Amino acid sequence: MKQLAIQVGLIVLLFGLGSCAAGFAATRVDIGPVVAATRDVAIIILAVISLLMAAAWGIVYFGAAWAVGRYGQKVLTAMRWVYGKTRRVEDGVLAGSERFVVRPLASTARTVTQATTLVSRSVAGPTAPSDLGHEVTGWRSYIRRRQGRAVVPLERERMEA
Numbered sequence: 001m002k003q004l005a006i007q008v009g010l011i012v013l014l015f016g017l018g019s020c021a022a023g024f025a026a027t028r029v030d031i032g033p034v035v036a037a038t039r040d041v042a043i044i045i046l047a048v049i050s051l052l053m054a055a056a057w058g059i060v061y062f063g064a065a066w067a068v069g070r071y072g073q074k075v076l077t078a079m080r081w082v083y084g085k086t087r088r089v090e091d092g093v094l095a096g097s098e099r100f101v102v103r104p105l106a107s108t109a110r111t112v113t114q115a116t117t118l119v120s121r122s123v124a125g126p127t128a129p130s131d132l133g134h135e136v137t138g139w140r141s142y143i144r145r146r147q148g149r150a151v152v153p154l155e156r157e158r159m160e161a
Contacts, residue, residue, distance in 0.1 A: 005100070
């Protein structure tokens with residue numbers, strides 16, 4: 001199961017990287033007419049798929065309405081049973097993704113951050129905590145200079161008096 005998940009993930013990753021590379025190549029090379037034709041064909045294919053999906057959902061809903069009308073309570077009981085099984089599978093998938101994807105990723109990010117901090121402190125030595133208050137950064141002075149007020153209004157009044 002884990003091997004299948006890794007294989008599927010790699011396939012999705014490779015297709016994603018391939019599409020990014022194709023998009024990058026299309027923007028770098030002057031193939032305007034080819035890209036426009038490809039875009040038009042893709043839009044036509046997506047429109048056909050959209051129509052087919054609408055028809056498929058229409059068939060599914062019509063079939064469900066027919067089954068409820070024909071078999072009544074048995075269909076509702078079967079739908080509850082299917083819902084229970086689907087819910088169980090969904091809970092398993094969520095737990096698996098939490099256990100095999102989210103937690104290892106968070107652990108890796110934490111370890112990389114700790115290692116980066118350790119290496120930077122061992123190379124550069126300990127640093128004082130950075131104080132980014134307005135006294136240090138001069139942000140208020142910068143804003144006042146941009147607004148044409150190099151001196152605080154209260155200080156200007158004191159200077160004039």
